[in-house]
Amino acid sequence: MFSLDPITKKKFARFRSIRRGWWSLICFTLLLILSFGAELLISNRALFVKYEGKFYFPTYGSIYPGKTFGLDYDYETNYRDLKKVFLDQSSNNFVLLPIVPWSAYESDLKDGQYPPFAPSIDQRHFLGTDTTGRDILARLVYGFRTAISFSMLLLIATYSIGVSVGCAMGYFGGKFDIILQRIIEIWSNVPFLYVIMIVSSIIVPRFGILVAIMVFFDWIGMTWYMRTSTYKEKAREYTSAAKALGASHFRIIFNHILPNVLSVLVTFIPFSVTGGIVSLTSLDYLGFGLPPPTPSWGELLAQGTANLQALWIVTSVTVAMIVVLTMVTFIGEAIREAFDPKQYSTFES
Amino acid sequence: MLQCESEPMTEYLLRRLLLIIPTFLGITMLVFIVTRFVPGGPIEKLILSKQMGSMDGKSSGMSSTSGRASQGTLSEEQLEQLNAYYGFDKPVITAYFIWLGKVLQFDLGNSTRYGEPVWDSIKSRLPISAFYGFSTMLITYLICIPLGVLKAVRHKTWFDNISSIFVFIGYAIPGYVVGILLMVVFASKLEWLPMGKFISDGFEDLTTPQKILDVIRHAVLPLTAYVVGSFALMTFMMKNNLLDQLSSDYVRTAIAKGCSYRRAVVMHAFRNSLIPLATNFGNNIAFLLSGSFLIEKIFNIDGMGLLGYESIVERDYPIVMGVLVISALLQLTGNILSDICVAIVDPRIQFR
Numbered sequence: 201m202f203s204l205d206p207i208t209k210k211k212f213a214r215f216r217s218i219r220r221g222w223w224s225l226i227c228f229t230l231l232l233i234l235s236f237g238a239e240l241l242i243s244n245r246a247l248f249v250k251y252e253g254k255f256y257f258p259t260y261g262s263i264y265p266g267k268t269f270g271l272d273y274d275y276e277t278n279y280r281d282l283k284k285v286f287l288d289q290s291s292n293n294f295v296l297l298p299i300v301p302w303s304a305y306e307s308d309l310k311d312g313q314y315p316p317f318a319p320s321i322d323q324r325h326f327l328g329t330d331t332t333g334r335d336i337l338a339r340l341v342y343g344f345r346t347a348i349s350f351s352m353l354l355l356i357a358t359y360s361i362g363v364s365v366g367c368a369m370g371y372f373g374g375k376f377d378i379i380l381q382r383i384i385e386i387w388s389n390v391p392f393l394y395v396i397m398i399v400s401s402i403i404v405p406r407f408g409i410l411v412a413i414m415v416f417f418d419w420i421g422m423t424w425y426m427r428t429s430t431y432k433e434k435a436r437e438y439t440s441a442a443k444a445l446g447a448s449h450f451r452i453i454f455n456h457i458l459p460n461v462l463s464v465l466v467t468f469i470p471f472s473v474t475g476g477i478v479s480l481t482s483l484d485y486l487g488f489g490l491p492p493p494t495p496s497w498g499e500l501l502a503q504g505t506a507n508l509q510a511l512w513i514v515t516s517v518t519v520a521m522i523v524v525l526t527m528v529t530f531i532g533e534a535i536r537e538a539f540d541p542k543q544y545s546t547f548e549s
Numbered sequence: 550m551l552q553c554e555s556e557p558m559t560e561y562l563l564r565r566l567l568l569i570i571p572t573f574l575g576i577t578m579l580v581f582i583v584t585r586f587v588p589g590g591p592i593e594k595l596i597l598s599k600q601m602g603s604m605d606g607k608s609s610g611m612s613s614t615s616g617r618a619s620q621g622t623l624s625e626e627q628l629e630q631l632n633a634y635y636g637f638d639k640p641v642i643t644a645y646f647i648w649l650g651k652v653l654q655f656d657l658g659n660s661t662r663y664g665e666p667v668w669d670s671i672k673s674r675l676p677i678s679a680f681y682g683f684s685t686m687l688i689t690y691l692i693c694i695p696l697g698v699l700k701a702v703r704h705k706t707w708f709d710n711i712s713s714i715f716v717f718i719g720y721a722i723p724g725y726v727v728g729i730l731l732m733v734v735f736a737s738k739l740e741w742l743p744m745g746k747f748i749s750d751g752f753e754d755l756t757t758p759q760k761i762l763d764v765i766r767h768a769v770l771p772l773t774a775y776v777v778g779s780f781a782l783m784t785f786m787m788k789n790n791l792l793d794q795l796s797s798d799y800v801r802t803a804i805a806k807g808c809s810y811r812r813a814v815v816m817h818a819f820r821n822s823l824i825p826l827a828t829n830f831g832n833n834i835a836f837l838l839s840g841s842f843l844i845e846k847i848f849n850i851d852g853m854g855l856l857g858y859e860s861i862v863e864r865d866y867p868i869v870m871g872v873l874v875i876s877a878l879l880q881l882t883g884n885i886l887s888d889i890c891v892a893i894v895d896p897r898i899q900f901r
Contacts, residue, residue: 220714386575389877394580394869397861398587478723482843485725486858505729505847508737518730525721533717 214538221534224527231524235345242338244303246279250294259298269293300324302335304342304495309333316510328512330503334493336513340520342495350411351476355469357415362422363458363465369423370430371453377427384420392417397488404491414479425468429461467539470532474525481521497521558892562885569881574649576877577870581645584866585637652874658867660860667871670856675875677747678845678852684768685775686833693780694826697787701822702814704792716781724778725843731770732847743767745849771848775841783826790822827890834883 204212216222239259240247249256251269258264258279266273269282283295301324302308308317308329315333319325327336369377396413403409433439434457442452477497483489484498492499497517504514632638639647651658657667696716700709719727736744743749749763794800795818803813842854849855853872860868 382571382575385572386579389572389576389880390579394857394861394873395583397858398583402587474721482723482725485843486846501726501729505732508733511733511738514729514733518726518733521726522718522722526718529717529721533713 211538215534218534218537220530221532221537224530224534228524228527228531231344231527232348235341235348238341238345239298241298242300242302242304242335242341243298244279244301244306246282246295246297246301248294248296249279249282250292252293300326300335300337302338304334304338305493306335307333308335316507316513318510319512327516328510330500330513331507331510336500336516339495339500340497340516343497343500344520344524346407346490346494346496347477347480348473350407350480351473353411354414354418354476354479355472357411358419358472359422359465361415361419363426363462365419366423366426367430367453367458367461370427371434371449371457373431380423384423387417388420390417396483397486405489407490407494410480410483410490414476418479422468426461429464430457433457433460464539467532467536470528470535474528474532477525477528562889565885565888569878569885572881573877577649577873578645580873581648581870582641584869585641585644587864648870657871657874660865660868662860662863662865662868667867670868671853671871671875674851674853674856677850678854681768681771681775681850681852682833684772685779688772688776689780689783690826692776693783693787694823697784698791698814698819700784700788701791701795704788716784719777720781722777723843724774724841725847727777728771728774728844728847731773735770742769745847747850747852771844771850774844774847778841778844783829786825786829787822790825791818794818794822824891824894827887827894830887830890834879834886 234241239245243259245258245263247257247259249258249264249269256264256268258277263276265275266277269277271277271282271285279295279297280301283297286293286295308315308323308325310317310333315329316331317323317325317329317333319328325335325337327340329335330339365380369380395417399405399413405413439452439456442456447456480489480496481498481501484496485501486498487502489498490496497520500513500517501521504510504517507513629638637644648658655668657671659665660667660670663670696712700712703709732744735742743766745767747764747767748760749755749767755763791814795814797818800813800818803817804810808817842852842858844850845852845855846858853875856868857872857876859865860872
C-alpha cells in the first residue's frame with residue numbers, strides 16, 4: 201500500500217516499546233471496534249430468531265412487526281417478550297438476544313417501582329438504569345460512540361482549517377499575517393463557551409450544528425503552531441532551492457513544506473481527541489449539548505450528580521471517562537515520546 | 550516574538566499595551582453584537598413572565614377579568630420605555646459606543662435580574678475566585694516543582710514511571726469530573742466534608758479559628774479538583790526543563806570541576822529550569838480570578854465563573870458584558886505580564 205521510510209519505522213518501533221502506550225492503543229482500538237459494532241452486544245433487537253423453520257436477523261435493517269412472529273401487534277417486536285413466549289410454548293422456535301437486551305433509548309418500566317434501578321445481573325442491567333429507566337451500560341457505550349465520532353469530526357475539520365490558515369500565514373507573511381494575527385487574538389479571547397451556550401440555547405443543536413459551532417472556535421489552536429513552523433521551514437535552504445528551480449507556491453507548500461511540518465502534528469492528535477470528548481461532555485453536562493434523548497456522557501454525569509443516592513450512575517460514567525481519557529492520554533504520551541528525538545544523557549550520581 | 554535584538558524593553562511593552570486596545574474593542578464588540586441579536590433577551594423574558602402571570606391569574610379566580618388584558622401583555626408605550634431603558638431602541642453600533650463610554654467611566658450598568666450595579670456583584674464574587682485561584686497556584690507550585698525535580702533526577706526509574714502514570718491520569722480527567730468524584734466520595738458517601746458553598750450558613754456566629762477552619766473545610770474538595778486539573782502540565786514542564794539543563798554543557802563542566810551532583814542540580818541547573826515556569830505565571834492570572842465555572846457550579850461556590858455562567862443562562866447581558874470586560878482585560882494584561890516575568894528571570898531574552 202505505502203512503504204514506510206526508516207525514520208517512521210524507527211518511530212513506530214519506539215512507540216511499541218513504550219508498553220503503556222502500546223497496550224492503551226490496543227485496548228482503545230478494541231473499544232472503538234466494539235462500540236461501532238455495539239448493536240451486536242447491546243440492543244433491544246434480537247441477534248437471531250428462528251421461527252417456524254425460518255431464520256431472521258433483526259439487528260440491522262428494517263424492523264419486523266410483532267405479527268411476523270405470531271404476536272398480536274403491528275409495531276416492532278419486543279424480543280425479550282418473544283423469548284418468554286417461545287420458552288412457554290416450548291416449541292422449536294428460538295430467540296438469541298444480545299448480552300444486554302436493552303437499547304439506549306428504551307425505558308424499562310416496572311409496575312409499582314420507580315427508576316433508577318440498581319445494577320442487577322438478572323435484569324441484564326449490568327450497570328443499573330438511569331432516572332428514566334434506561335440502561336446505563338447501553339447509554340455509556342452509545343454515548344462513547346457519539347463522543348468519539350464528534351471528536352474525530354471536530355479533529356478533521358479543525359486541523360484542515362487550522363493547518364491551511366496557519367500555513368498560509370507563515371508562508372505569505374506580511375500584511376496578511378498581521379491582520380490574521382489580530383483577528384485570531386480577538387477570536388481566541390472571545391469566551392467561546394459563552395457563544396456556544398448562547399447559540400445552543402436558541403436553536404436545538406443537532407450533531408452537525410454542534411460540530412460546526414465548535415469548529416468555528418477550535419481551529420485557532422492549530423494556527424499558531426503551523427504559522428511558526430511554516431515560517432521556519434520557509435527560511436530553510438531546501439525551500440529556497442525549490443523556489444530557485446521555479447517551483448510554484450502550490451508546489452512548495454504541498455510538496456516541500458507540509459510534509460516536513462505535518463509529522464509533528466501526529467503528536468497533537470490524541471490530545472485533540474480527549475479535548476473533543478471533554479468539550480462535548482461538558483456541554484452536555486450543562487445541558488447545552490446534543491438534544492435529549494441522545495445518549496451522552498455529559499447527560500449521565502448531570503443525572504448522576506443530581507441523584508447522588510443512585511451512586512451507580514455517577515460511578516459508572518466517571519469511571520468510563522477516566523478509563524477512556526487516560527488511555528488516549530497514554531497513547532498521546534507514547535506517540536510524543538516516540539517522535540521526540542531528544543534522548544537525555546544524564547549523569548550517574 | 551522573542552528575539553535577541555537590543556531595543557528598549559519599555560518601548561516593546563508600550564506597543565504591547567497599545568495593542569490591548571484594538572483587541573479589547575474587538576472582543577467586546579463581538580460579544581455585544583451577539584447578545585443583541587439573540588432572542589430571549591430581558592424584554593422577552595419580561596413579556597413571557599407577564600403572560601405566565603396572567604395565565605396564573607386566570608386559573609386562580611374569575612373575579613376581576615377587566616384589568617387582565619392590559620396586565621397580560623405590555624402596551625406599546627411600556628415596550629418602548631423598556632427598549633429605551635435597556636438601550637435596545639438604538640442601532641447596535643451606537644448602543645455599543647454608549648456602553649463603551651460608560652465602561653470607560655467605570656460604570657458597567659445594572660443587572661437586569663437584580664437591578665443592582667454589575668460592579669457590585671463582580672466585587673463581591675472576585676475575592677472568592679481569587680482565593681481559590683491563588684491557593685491553587687500556590688499548591689500547584691509547591692507540588693510541581695519538587696515533584697518535577699525528583700522526577701528529573703530519577704528519570705526512568707520506578708519512581709518516575711509510577712508518578713508519571715498518576716500525573717497523566719490527572720492530566721486526562723477534566724477538573725470538574727475530579728470534583729464530582731470527590732464530592733460523591735467525601736461529601737456524599739463518607740460525609741467528611743461539606744457538599745459545597747464557600748462558607749457555612751452560620752458563618753457570622755463563629756469564632757475566628759472556627760471561621761478559618763470552616764473556610765478550609767469547604768475549600769479542600771474544590772481546591773483538590775483545581776489542582777488535579779492543573780498540576781500535570783506544570784510537573785512535566787519542570788521535569789523536562791530540568792532534564793534539558795542537566796544534559797547541557799555547563800552542568801557537565803560543573804561536575805567535571807569536582808562539583809557534587811547534588812550541588813550541580815540545586816545550584817546550577819535548578820535555577821535555569823525555572824525560567825519557562827515564569828512564562829506560565831502571567832497566563833494564569835486570568836484563570837486565577839475568573840475561576841472554572843464548572844467547578845464553581847459543582848461545589849456551588851459563588852465565584853466569578855458561576856456569576857458569568859448564571860448571567861448567560863438568565864440572559865443578564867450587563868453582567869455577561871461586565872464579566873467579559875474583566876476577564877478580557879485580565880487575560881490581555883496577563884499575557885504582557887508573562888513577558889515581563891520572562892525578561893526578569895532571563896536577562897538574555899530581549900523583546901522586539
